[in-house]
Amino acid sequence: MEFVVASSVGALTAAGIYLILRLRAFSTILGLALLSYAVNVFLFASGRLAIDLPPILSPYGEASYTDPLPQALVLTAIVISFGMTAVLVMVALASYLESDDDRIDLPQAEKDEETGRGATQ
Amino acid sequence: MNHWIIAPVILPALLAPVLGFVMRHDMPLARTASIAGTIALMAIALGLFVTAAGDPQVYYLGDWPAPFGIVLVLDRLSALMVLVTTILALLVLIHAVTTGWDARGRHFHALFQFQLMGITGAFLTGDIFNLFVFFEILLIASYGLMVHSGGRDRMRAGLQYVVINLAGSTLFLFALGVLYSTTGTLNMADLALRLQDIPVEEGALIRVAAMLLMIVFALKAALFPVQFWLPATYANAPAPVAALFAIMTKVGAYAILRIHTLIFGPGIAATDGMAGTWLFPAAIVTIAVGAIGVLGARHLMALIAFSVLGSMGTLMVAISAFSPAATTAALYYLVHSTFAAAALFLLADLVTARRAGDRLVAVPATSQNGLFAALFFAAAIGMAGMPPLSGFIGKLMVLDALREPGTMAWAWSAVLIGSLVTIVGFARAGSTLFWKSTALLPAASGGPVVQAEPTAAARPAGVAGLASVMTTIALLALLTIFAGPLVGYLDGTTAQIFDRDGYVTSVLGTEGET
Numbered sequence: 001m002e003f004v005v006a007s008s009v010g011a012l013t014a015a016g017i018y019l020i021l022r023l024r025a026f027s028t029i030l031g032l033a034l035l036s037y038a039v040n041v042f043l044f045a046s047g048r049l050a051i052d053l054p055p056i057l058s059p060y061g062e063a064s065y066t067d068p069l070p071q072a073l074v075l076t077a078i079v080i081s082f083g084m085t086a087v088l089v090m091v092a093l094a095s096y097l098e099s100d101d102d103r104i105d106l107p108q109a110e111k112d113e114e115t116g117r118g119a120t121q
Numbered sequence: 122m123n124h125w126i127i128a129p130v131i132l133p134a135l136l137a138p139v140l141g142f143v144m145r146h147d148m149p150l151a152r153t154a155s156i157a158g159t160i161a162l163m164a165i166a167l168g169l170f171v172t173a174a175g176d177p178q179v180y181y182l183g184d185w186p187a188p189f190g191i192v193l194v195l196d197r198l199s200a201l202m203v204l205v206t207t208i209l210a211l212l213v214l215i216h217a218v219t220t221g222w223d224a225r226g227r228h229f230h231a232l233f234q235f236q237l238m239g240i241t242g243a244f245l246t247g248d249i250f251n252l253f254v255f256f257e258i259l260l261i262a263s264y265g266l267m268v269h270s271g272g273r274d275r276m277r278a279g280l281q282y283v284v285i286n287l288a289g290s291t292l293f294l295f296a297l298g299v300l301y302s303t304t305g306t307l308n309m310a311d312l313a314l315r316l317q318d319i320p321v322e323e324g325a326l327i328r329v330a331a332m333l334l335m336i337v338f339a340l341k342a343a344l345f346p347v348q349f350w351l352p353a354t355y356a357n358a359p360a361p362v363a364a365l366f367a368i369m370t371k372v373g374a375y376a377i378l379r380i381h382t383l384i385f386g387p388g389i390a391a392t393d394g395m396a397g398t399w400l401f402p403a404a405i406v407t408i409a410v411g412a413i414g415v416l417g418a419r420h421l422m423a424l425i426a427f428s429v430l431g432s433m434g435t436l437m438v439a440i441s442a443f444s445p446a447a448t449t450a451a452l453y454y455l456v457h458s459t460f461a462a463a464a465l466f467l468l469a470d471l472v473t474a475r476r477a478g479d480r481l482v483a484v485p486a487t488s489q490n491g492l493f494a495a496l497f498f499a500a501a502i503g504m505a506g507m508p509p510l511s512g513f514i515g516k517l518m519v520l521d522a523l524r525e526p527g528t529m530a531w532a533w534s535a536v537l538i539g540s541l542v543t544i545v546g547f548a549r550a551g552s553t554l555f556w557k558s559t560a561l562l563p564a565a566s567g568g569p570v571v572q573a574e575p576t577a578a579a580r581p582a583g584v585a586g587l588a589s590v591m592t593t594i595a596l597l598a599l600l601t602i603f604a605g606p607l608v609g610y611l612d613g614t615t616a617q618i619f620d621r622d623g624y625v626t627s628v629l630g631t632e633g634e635t
Contacts, residue, residue, distance in 0.1 A: 039291050094276050
């Protein structure tokens with residue numbers, strides 16, 4: 001199971017980084033979403049992997065339990081990344097509608113056309 | 122337990138939704154409430170600053186004992202940072218209200234208060250996951266403020282800013298996961314205690330976590346090679362927001378100072394000396410990038426943004442030494458550079474409002490040309506680090522503290538040459554903006570260089586409009602006059618920063634000794 005979890009985190013991270021480096025709004029949003037999935041699975045695994053164990057100490061003798069703190073952390077991280085993705089979509093949409101272009105980098109050349117001097121800052 | 126410690130977080134957190142939901146259609150009411158709230162926040166911060174002189178004070182949220190619940194820690198460093206934040210916030214807010222920036226888009230005041238909540242929380246928290254949460258609060262508010270009032274270039278720069286910070290947040294979470302899986306705790310004091318017992322050969326994961334955290338905070342502090350977002354963001358943000366963002370880079374610097382003295386500090390075998398080794402060259406290159414950018418900038422806001430970059434480099438050179446003298450110098454320079462950058466951004470707002478755009482070309486002199494020239498001169502002196510303002514004392518202290526044989530040559534030449542280039546850049550910009558302008562008659566506005574109309578619409582700035590800029594520059598003068606008492610206080614702060622056992626004992630109680 002460790003191998004499956006570790007390789008899925010790796011695959012999600014790699015795909016996320018590749019998509020972010022495309023520097024287009026849509027693929028960057030997808031890439032950040034994949035990256036946040038990867039980090040959520042990773043955080044979940046940071047409390048050690050366990051199957052069929054309760055996240056609380058049982059008063060009835062059962063000694064083994066799974067660490068509840070990473071679950072709380074993941075929950076917080078999911079909420080935050082979900083909100084952030086929503087904000088990102090809105091900003092990307094506004095940016096696209098304003099400039100008719102979905103590139104992430106800045107149109108430096110256009111600015112300098114105004115001055116008529118060519119080279120960028 | 123001193124309940125005032127949580128007040129700087131609670132007050133803006135309660136005020137912001139009221140501003141956003143109840144007062145959004147009533148601008149005068151929202152302005153009054155926002156300013157009143159910020160004044161109250163400054164009063165609280167001042168009170169905390171006075172009470173923080175002794176040992177670190179701890180606030181246990183929900184009264185849960187220390188390593189299990191979340192704690193807020195008020196020590197001299199966090200009290201100083203919160204006070205600087207609130208003073209800056211009040212000045213920026215007054216400027217935004219008097220110039221009407223807050224009315225050019227929706228929810229300025231609500232976002233502003235959420236921003237303050239995030240910043241003060243990040244300074245006060247003693248739990249590293251809680252630090253992440255406050256980072257996200259201040260970031261999400263800053264996204265809203267960054268794109269306030271819209272416009273094509275601003276939206277695109279805003280998108281870039283959001284993407285780079287989301288990637289940074291993901292790295293932060295990876296670092297926290299690594300840290301938790303190796304130590305089983307996220308409380309900063311508890312982490313400091315547990316890392317002492319980890320030997321060098323088992324410290325590989327700790328080093329990974331330390332480096333990841335350093336990259337995240339370097340991104341916030343705009344250090345080379347992750348400094349590229351700052352010029353575009355600050356140059357395109359609304360000027361009052363850019364002035365407020367002057368404290369945001371300092372949040373990154375604060376986090377590096379806090380984490381790499383307390384958690385990965387001296388005495389931790391696994392990470393000993395690692396932070397300084399990487400931070401120092403990065404800071405030197407940042408100074409160079411900032412200075413070259415100042416020289417090459419064609420726009421006033423970009424010029425100031427690059428000078429902020431240079432000042433962050435100087436600050437991080439001092440922090441990277443991790444010695445008491447250098448840390449005192451760094452803290453003094455931190456306070457100075459925050460207000461110097463804010464003064465320049467606020468002034469740039471007044472200047473560009475009276476010209477067509479912020480390109481550095483001569484246009485016919487606008488109203489109050491002499492006054493703005495004098496203010497720009499004063500603020501630029503402060504930023505570049507020339508006497509008599511506090512930048513000179515700050516840089517002098519930084520240079521004086523960096524006397525180690527291996528670092529002295531690099532640090533001194535970088536800071537001194539960087540200052541010289543910055544002075545040249547500011548002098549050229551100032552003479553283009555204010556001096557050459559007087560040679561152009563308004564009638565010559567049809568000429569090839571001058572495409573802009575003489576801004577007849579711009580009215581002379583009144584006392585209210587100038588109040589924030591003048592107060593900020595006056596603060597720089599006060600920092601110079603009261604440099605002695607302030608450095609005395611900062612010496613105590615530095616002693617407290619390097620007293621890890623004192624911090625751990627305060628947070629964890631008597632068990633901290635075990």
